[in-house]
Each structure stands twice: as C-alpha cells, then as structure tokens.
Amino acid sequence: MPKQVDHAGRRQQIAEAVCQLVDECGLEGVTLRDVAARAEVSMGAVQRCFRTKEEMVQCALVYVGDRVTERVRHRLKAGPAQSAASELGLVAGEVALLREEHRAEARIWLAFLAGAAVNPGLAETLRSSYASLEELMVRLIMEAAGGSVVGGSALGGVFTDGAASARTEAHALLALADGLTAHVLIGHRTVAEAEDVLHAHLAGLWARC
C-alpha cells in the first residue's frame, strides 16, 4: 500500500473551511478554489475527498450540525444536577445560538436552512439534525412537566395529554429558537431582547403546567 492520508481528518479540515466561507459570504460564496485555499490544501485534494461540490457542502452541514448537538449534549452532561426545567432553558439558549461566539454557526445554519428549501439533499440532512434536538427537548419537557404535576393541568387541560402536548411545546420552542436566531442575525433583534423572549416563553410554559 502506497502513501496513505487521513481522509476523515482532511474531510473535517475541508468542512471547517467551508463553514468559514459560508459564514463570511453565504452558501453562494463557496467555491472549490476558495475552499481549497482556506483549508490550505490543493484543489486536487478537495476533489479527491469529495466527488462533487454538492457532496462537500453536505458534509459541511453534517459537521456543523453535529457540532451544535454535541455541544448541547455536553452541556447537559456537565451539569445534570439541575431541574429538567432549567436544563431545557440551557438547551433552548444553546440551540438559539445567540451568544456572540456562536454567531458564525448561526449564520452557517441559516444559510443551510435556506439552501435546504431548494436542495432536497440538504433538507434531509437538516431534518435529521432537527429530529435529534427535538427528541431531546420532548424528553426534557415531559420530565419537567411530570415532575411538577402528574396527570392533570391547572389551566384548561393544556397538559392533560402529556405526550402530544410536550411534543407541540418542543416544536414551538425549536421554531422560536430558530426564528430568534434569524432575527438577531439580521439585526432586527438584540441578543438581550431575544433572551427575554426566550425566557418569557419558558416562563409561560412552566406556568401552564
């Protein structure tokens, strides 16, 4: 066997370069040449790792998606002593990518989201990332709700059907986080305002159980 190269490592290195470029110029600013230059490899190397540009972009999406979900899981594992309710707050805050240091990831995420509306391949990848986050949220919501009130709700039966309502609440929280991310990105909402909205929504959620 002749010369061997760490393919996985190189793919990740290129994916990272793609993410940087998406952050700076959007999805349409990604070209094979620029990616190669940013990753400090030759264009040939990029073309060896990925047969087409499409495949490369897809890999980058998986990369950033995994990074976000991994960070969420890690954060949960780091402080599991708190209540499920506060854990959900952490998760929502993390998913919304509001903090300055995650602004790049937010831009990347939004770019891929828009791309997914046109490119079915990206949509499929994106859905699986969402599904994983959503499952986590449903679990936390049911845990928190089950802990505070069992088998009934104080206000009009919002949580009388636990599973279905928890799922709806998770859907809402995920959509709210995404919308806030976008609004902050385009400068229509400050980070503080977005956090207020998120906290108010969570407060309302717990008040209803």
Place this chain on the structure above:
Amino acid sequence: MPKQVDHAGRRQQIAEAVCQLVDECGLEGVTLRDVAARAEVSMGAVQRCFRTKEEMVQCALVYVGDRVTERVRHRLKAGPAQSAASELGLVAGEVALLREEHRAEARIWLAFLAGAAVNPGLAETLRSSYASLEELMVRLIMEAAGGSVVGGSALGGVFTDGAASARTEAHALLALADGLTAHVLIGHRTVAEAEDVLHAHLAGLWARC
C-alpha cells in the same frame, strides 16, 4: 418626448420574475439572463431598469415584503368585526405563510432572510418589513389584553407592564411564525402540525392575560 415606457410597471414585472426564480432555485439561481427570459423582456431592458443585479434583487424583496404586509392589512380590514384576539390569530397565520398557495412566498422570504445575513442592504430592507408587521402585532396584543383584563394579570404579573410584555409577546409570535415557516419548508413539519403549534401558543398567550 420620445418613446416612454411604464417604468414602475416594468420594475414590478421584473420583480415578479425574480421572485419566481428565487422560489424555484433560490437566490443563487437568479441571473440577469434568466430574469429577462422569465419576465419576457430583453436583458437590455432589465439593465435599464436596474443599474446592478443587487438593485434588482433588493427591489424584488421590497415587492414581496409589501405583498405580504398588504395581504395582512387587507385581511384585517375585510373582517374587523371579530375580537382583537382572533384577529391576531389571523395575522399570525398569514405571516407564517403556511397555506399551500403561499409556499412560494415562504421560500422567497427564507431565501432573502439568509441573504440578509450576509448582505447588509437586504437586511435593512427586511428589517423595515418586520418592523411594520411587528407594530401591527403589538397593537393587536395590547388591544386584546386590554379588553380582557385591565391593569393586572391573573398569573404572576405577566401583563402588569402592558407595553413591554406586549412587545415581547409580539417578538415571540413573529419569531415563532418565521421558525415554523422554515420548518414546514424543509419538510420537517407538516402544515397541520405548524398550525397546532401556532394555535397552542396563542391559546397560552390568552390564558396568561
């Protein structure tokens, strides 16, 4: 005076063509040639109406933004007999662009949203559209809340400070609608699910006042 052309009409005609192309291929699928062909004018005519592609795209964004907000206002004017609460439901449903016949507008909106994260000009235009919708929502929320309970809240003072809370609720509703739009677009949520989420959120909102 020599030959005169309806500039405004032509600009709108071209903006409509841009929207169609954005719907089909995303923002990066928009080229001057394709726009000209779709609008059934020559490329020269397009270049006469808009000095640059950027200017053309911006105009298309204003066009679709106005179309959405106008539809919302029209719908409010058509049935002003209902309560402010139900009116807000209508507005939220309209803004979320969930109905099949507005799927194209939703795709266009998402494409521009992602573009705005990179292009400051688009962001500015988008913000003004959002501001107009938001103001409308704040007004409806305060109207609805003021009608049902004056000067106090039943649950922990959520609405004791009317103006600030109403604004926060409007922010949440707008972000939620946007997030749901995106999730439906990429096929991660069905229209029915999105409507459930929206209705549940509104129900929670009124329950808190």
Place this chain on the structure above:
DNA sequence: ACCGCATCGATGCGTTCGCATCGGAACTCA
C-alpha cells in the same frame, strides 16, 4: 533496490456570470 500505486498540484476546458457597448427601432414634436 526497485517497482507499483495512491495522492498531489497544476492546468485545460466548456460554460456561465455580470456588465458595457452600440446600431437601429420607435416615438414625439415642430
């Protein structure tokens, strides 16, 4: 020591892009 093969960097190809240019058509007014 040497040969074989995976990988590399570079270059070429065909296409398409945004934008500039220009001759003629179309229309108004004297």
Place this chain on the structure above:
DNA sequence: TGAGTTCCGATGCGAACGCATCGATGCGGT
C-alpha cells in the same frame, strides 16, 4: 415629414465557475 431623443435587443468581454485530466511525487511492499 423629418429631426431629435429615448429605449430596445444583440453582442462582446473579462472573469470566475465546476469539473476533468495528467504528469510528478513519494511511500510501501517484495
């Protein structure tokens, strides 16, 4: 009706794109 002005459609241009190709290179097995 003819001159003058505005607009249109076609074409050209330089750049950048994705992708294919091809020697050069260097490591690994015999």
